[in-house]
Amino acid sequence: MTLLPRNPNAFARSPLDRAGHRRRDQAWLDAAFEGADVQIIPMSGFRPLVIEVGDRAAPGWLDHATATRLAPRGALRLFLGVDAKGGPHFALDAGDGASFAELGRFEDLRMMGARLSSDDLAMIGAAKAVLEWHAKHGFCASCGAASAIVEAGWRRDCPQCKAEHYPRVDPVCIMLPVFGETCLLARQRMWPSGMYSALAGYIEPGEPIEEAVARETMEEAGLRVIEARMHSTQPWPFPYSLMIGVIALVADDKETIDTEELETGRWFSREEAALLIAGKHADAFAPPPFAIAHQLLKTWVEDG
Numbered sequence: 107m108t109l110l111p112r113n114p115n116a117f118a119r120s121p122l123d124r125a126g127h128r129r130r131d132q133a134w135l136d137a138a139f140e141g142a143d144v145q146i147i148p149m150s151g152f153r154p155l156v157i158e159v160g161d162r163a164a165p166g167w168l169d170h171a172t173a174t175r176l177a178p179r180g181a182l183r184l185f186l187g188v189d190a191k192g193g194p195h196f197a198l199d200a201g202d203g204a205s206f207a208e209l210g211r212f213e214d215l216r217m218m219g220a221r222l223s224s225d226d227l228a229m230i231g232a233a234k235a236v237l238e239w240h241a242k243h244g245f246c247a248s249c250g251a252a253s254a255i256v257e258a259g260w261r262r263d264c265p266q267c268k269a270e271h272y273p274r275v276d277p278v279c280i281m282l283p284v285f286g287e288t289c290l291l292a293r294q295r296m297w298p299s300g301m302y303s304a305l306a307g308y309i310e311p312g313e314p315i316e317e318a319v320a321r322e323t324m325e326e327a328g329l330r331v332i333e334a335r336m337h338s339t340q341p342w343p344f345p346y347s348l349m350i351g352v353i354a355l356v357a358d359d360k361e362t363i364d365t366e367e368l369e370t371g372r373w374f375s376r377e378e379a380a381l382l383i384a385g386k387h388a389d390a391f392a393p394p395p396f397a398i399a400h401q402l403l404k405t406w407v408e409d410g
């Protein structure tokens with residue numbers, strides 16, 4: 107297992123230094139937010155502002171004057187970090203976004219993700235996850251009092267019981283069961299016809315990754331995992347998961363699909379899997395490169 111140097115997944119490889127030591131430096135944050143080199147991405151409903159430039163769409167990174175002219179008063183400001191040249195980046199809660207209509211529109215990250223650059227996906231994905239966490243965690247989980255945003259958007263403190271709450275990350279294992287020269291993909295009923303993907307499930311308290319992989323593979327497909335090979339991980343901001351990709355070698359190919367969760371499962375040969383990721387299979391297709399399932403399949407096809 108080697109996780110560095112290169113993560114193949116969308117939402118990884120942020121170009122920013124998170125500069126965590128600046129999060130409590132209000133004077134620095136205020137100056138950075140108003141500085142000439144600041145980049146501010148407005149978000150509405152956890153969707154980034156998108157501006158059409160010619161026939162291309164780009165995220166609406168704004169300067170201070172434009173962003174604050176259009177944003178609601180007192181809008182939540184999240185410090186994302188600084189780029190290689192020291193330029194600070196922020197996300198700004200744009201409320202219902204109506205005042206930004208003169209510039210562009212707010213687009214769902216999942217729908218437009220494949221059209222964004224790797225850098226923009228990583229920065230805006232992080233912003234989306236944190237802003238959605240704030241929206242859903244306004245009250246202290248210990249005592250129920252309304253909590254306050256601190257640390258430049260990276261923590262909520264309870265004024266009553268003094269508890270500190272950090273943005274949550276939900277770990278999910280996603281695995282490709284492999285037996286010999288075949289791999290198992292499955293589909294959910296709600297997916298587009300013909301789409302197949304890897305198995306996945308939330309990791310539970312008390313479970314190491316490999317035991318969650320074994321449990322989910324048994325629950326969903328009735329297959330016994332004999333070896334779990336770490337592939338890569340992916341921040342997946344829907345709403346704030348961390349996908350942990352594993353290639354799971356299984357004892358046999360006698361699957362029993364849990365039809366409560368899944369519609370069906372299907373074994374694909376390596377040749378068929380190559381066609382799936384190339385988009386050339388006759389009656390099935392895999393998730394796009396944007397999804398870690400695609401990267402798992404690609405690695406198995408190319409490297410075994």
Ligand SMILES: [Zn+2]
Binds near residue numbers: 249264
């Ligand atoms: Zn509290």
